[in-house]
Amino acid sequence: MHSNRTVAFRRTVMTGGAVVFLLAWTFVGCWKRQLEYPSVSSDKNEKPGVRVLLFDKVKNCTLKSAAGFVITDGQSNASAHFISENTSVSVSIANGQIAIGKTSFSGEILVTPDKHYVMAINDNHYRGSFRIILSGDRSSLMVINVLDIEAYLAGVVGAEMPSYWDAEALKTQAVAARTYCLYIAKRFGTKRQWDVRATQANQVYRGLAAERATVIDAVRQTEGMVLLCTHENGARGIFPTYYSSTCGGHTENSRNVFGDSFEPLRGVDCPYCKRIARKSYITWPVFEISIAEASSKLTEKYSSLKRLKTVIAIEETDVSQNGPIRRINRVKIIGKDSASDWIRGEDLRLTLDPTGMKMKSTACRIEKKNGKFRFHSGTGFGHGVGMCQYGALGQARHGTSFEKILSYYYPGSWLVKGY
Ligand SMILES: [Zn+2]
Numbered sequence: 018m019h020s021n022r023t024v025a026f027r028r029t030v031m032t033g034g035a036v037v038f039l040l041a042w043t044f045v046g047c048w049k050r051q052l053e054y055p056s057v058s059s060d061k062n063e064k065p066g067v068r069v070l071l072f073d074k075v076k077n078c079t080l081k082s083a084a085g086f087v088i089t090d091g092q093s094n095a096s097a098h099f100i101s102e103n104t105s106v107s108v109s110i111a112n113g114q115i116a117i118g119k120t121s122f123s124g125e126i127l128v129t130p131d132k133h134y135v136m137a138i139n140d141n142h143y144r145g146s147f148r149i150i151l152s153g154d155r156s157s158l159m160v161i162n163v164l165d166i167e168a169y170l171a172g173v174v175g176a177e178m179p180s181y182w183d184a185e186a187l188k189t190q191a192v193a194a195r196t197y198c199l200y201i202a203k204r205f206g207t208k209r210q211w212d213v214r215a216t217q218a219n220q221v222y223r224g225l226a227a228e229r230a231t232v233i234d235a236v237r238q239t240e241g242m243v244l245l246c247t248h249e250n251g252a253r254g255i256f257p258t259y260y261s262s263t264c265g266g267h268t269e270n271s272r273n274v275f276g277d278s279f280e281p282l283r284g285v286d287c288p289y290c291k292r293i294a295r296k297s298y299i300t301w302p303v304f305e306i307s308i309a310e311a312s313s314k315l316t317e318k319y320s321s322l323k324r325l326k327t328v329i330a331i332e333e334t335d336v337s338q339n340g341p342i343r344r345i346n347r348v349k350i351i352g353k354d355s356a357s358d359w360i361r362g363e364d365l366r367l368t369l370d371p372t373g374m375k376m377k378s379t380a381c382r383i384e385k386k387n388g389k390f391r392f393h394s395g396t397g398f399g400h401g402v403g404m405c406q407y408g409a410l411g412q413a414r415h416g417t418s419f420e421k422i423l424s425y426y427y428p429g430s431w432l433v434k435g436y
Pocket of ligand 1: 264
């Protein structure tokens with residue numbers, strides 16, 4: 018695990034060269050107190066830092082903080098104190114540099130709110146500080162939220178699971194989200210300027226908008242807890258603790274869906290979600306898409322499929338059957354001139370229906386009819402790997418502890434307190 022390596026800049030004390038902007042002095046008193054936030058977790062132990070990619074390839078963004086903030090230039094280390102007092106400050110690109118008002122900064126800035134305050138980026142509040150990085154061609158900005166993992170989880174758990182769910186279910190979500198984030202950061206973070214995306218591509222992070230008292234309790238009560246397992250090479254470590262909404266009856270082997278193989282992710286029976294998940298998650302209506310639309314979506318997204326020019330057929334090539342659940346793991350995409358290639362079932366699903374709300378899973382059947390591809394007899398919601406969230410809720414309602422629920426969905430794993 019890494020610790021605080023994410024904060025690349027040394028904070029600088031305001032120097033004589035610092036520029037002070039007094040943009041407004043309104044709403045001082047009560048506004049300040051409302052946006053003063055207590056820490057999510059105890060301060061006694063150092064916690065790993067996380068770099069969350071909030072926005073990529075944007076032309077501008079706005080900054081706002083009740084008590085002001087400091088901007089540090091990544092190159093010169095000079096800092097400027099902005100006192101915005103509930104007024105948005107616009108960040109844009111001018112003359113190949115980051116521009117804030119009439120002040121220019123080099124290719125990268127660190128934005129830090131005053132202690133105990135939070136900042137709004139494009140009017141959404143987040144804990145921690147921010148790195149804003151100009152792209153190599155100086156045409157767009159990347160906005161990264163830098164914060165400790167417990168503060169990050171406070172904005173994830175309630176975005177990935179309803180905050181009114183049972184406390185034990187919320188705790189399973191906190192541990193799974195913590196372990197997953199640290200695994201992704203360790204595996205991919207060293208090769209890029211951020212660790213995780215704030216979207217479903219990793220896990221949804223909504224900052225303060227997703228924080229609730231129940232969620233903060235779940236994060237605090239599991240502080241530092243992660244799941245470990247023995248990897249195929251014999252080493253012990255964290256693993257990608259995938260989770261999804263509703264497995265439908267049996268969770269799927271990770272190898273079939275994502276191609277990675279870990280003992281706790283081989284799939285288990287799940288009689289729990291069926292009893293309580295929304296009916297539309299257990300049996301979802303037919304999803305139809307015209308062959309022409311499917312063809313353009315597939316060939317636009319995958320360069321490997323471009324050469325097929327026009328897709329005329331999709332065939333199931335790798336299907337797993339676990340009890341009642343039949344999942345399409347891989348499909349053959351066939352072009353007009355008989356050329357073909359394959360993609361994963363999950364990739365097909367999220368290409369044809371990027372929201373994932375219509376074609377809810379790959380536990381369905383494909384047919385071609387009247388110029389359309391029809392995905393029918395569908396069950397479950399999500400990729401089905403790892404913890405089934407509705408199943409976790411079902412078990413929590415029966416009084417099962419979060420530790421037991423986690424060991425049920427991730428068999429062969431064990432819980433440790435990392436810090
Ligand atoms: Zn389930």
